[in-house]
Amino acid sequence: MLHQHMKKAITDNPKKLANLIDLVNLPSTVREFVGQSQISRLGCFKCVWSYIKTNNLQDSNNKNLVNCDEKLKSIMLGKPQIDLAELPALIKMHFPKEPK
């Protein structure tokens, strides 16, 4: 039930929406990964997720895990392996809230 609220809230809330789709200047590590100097959080997620798919980085035994290659590791806090469930949170770390 809680979920129903959340799902509505995000697309209706302009601030949260902006947070998701506004272009942001990237720190150098991420810039190298995506090959652009600016990207939105959503764009970054799609970029990383398609990178994982095209390079076949999902663990063959457990698809929920991703074995990072060097390039991916550089933007995932240097972790050798990540869980898909934590991917959005890890990406969010590169998009800090702007101080008011």
Added chain:
Amino acid sequence: MGKIPPSFRSAIGNPNLRNPSSLFRLETPSPSKPSKKPRPQKPPKQAPPPPLFKSPNLEDAKSLFDSIAAATSSDPRLPNSLLHSYAAPPLLLPRPLHLPHPPLPLLPLPLPLPLPLPHPPNPKPHALRRPPPDAATADIAVRALCSASRLDHAVELLQELASKHCPPDTYTFNHLVKHLCKSRSLSSVYAFIDEMRDKFAVKPDLVTYTILIDNVCNSKNLREATRLVSVLHREGFKPDCFLYNTIMKGYCALSRGGEAVEVYNKMKEEGVEPDLVTYNTLIFGLSKSGRVAEARKLLRVMAEKGYFPDEVTYTSLMNGMCRKGDALAALALLGEMEAKGCRPNECTYNTLLHGLCKARLLEKAMEFYGVIREGGMMLDMASYATFVRALCRDGRVAEAYEVFDYAVDSKSLTDVAAYSTLESTLKWLRKAKEQGLALSTQIADLPQEHGVCFLLSAIKDVKVSCKA
């Protein structure tokens, strides 16, 4: 005699008139446009090569029109068909159309639509033995303006034409009212209707009232709907099947199945024969307010009356069953439906997917997701969100990602909607795992072995976090 050029035909079947909702068909004024009226004979010269007006090349049409206009008598259809061509979709993006002057004045309307609509360039036409604009002209122009969302212009134009030439017919009027209802306040719509009645003696008819009632029902203002019904009685109209359906739909949308049944009974008292839409509405309403058993009975009643339940009927009923958490009954109904030769549609599958996820029958849900994928069907927001959540909860995050991909690729949802759902679900999952306590209450109402699995994985997580 040449056949009717396609441009005339499309004036008949104007797509704007179609109502997209198949679940509840609000009656649309039957689009019998003026073009259907028996026409005077066409001068033979007038039959241009059929594809002409449909081609984007309006210059051709115009020059042909010129030559015809020069030679032929005053047939009011001629300017109208040219007008209709201009009004065809490409123009709706205000593409600058510069028409050289000669042919223009004979268009009674400023149709190339210079932006601020000036007064329609006034009937020089008469002087040039040009036909005056008639109801068909008004209809085409008003529809074009409506679909370009230029309602102020449409209103202005309609009133101008009504005062100078002829009153609009009811189809045009109702079409405009329908569009006004969508974007204007109710009071301004009433003001428009009053003005039309006072100045031009255009009276609202039953269809107008149905449009108004539908509109107030959609905004959940049933008191106003009741008032409108009494006004309608006072004006001497007898509600027809469409009107009753509309009122019922209003009650159903608010999950007030009881009142919907009352409307149905009243309808029978008044001797109005219910149709398929009535039954579908009623079954939908009853299902929505949790009275599935009654809805189920209606299925038999309608069959007795000779209406065969269609996919909408079955889907509503399945929806009701799923709401009650009885997804297995919904599955059984699917079997019954297919046995009767009724093909389930996208909405049916979405309903089932949603219901099965809620009832925690994930394997079955996967099966239906497979069917949806195979058929290239769309996922709706509710079933997508529930499905993703069910998968995540079951620890199948990779599959949830795959569903995310499908939702985006099939254009079922915008990537923003799909991603924010996925993200918030994963966040919720993490929180749920962190709060082992909150979990145990959830597990209490988890049925079957899923609860145990969940409990185990939760315990494991707690252990891990203790170690850390």
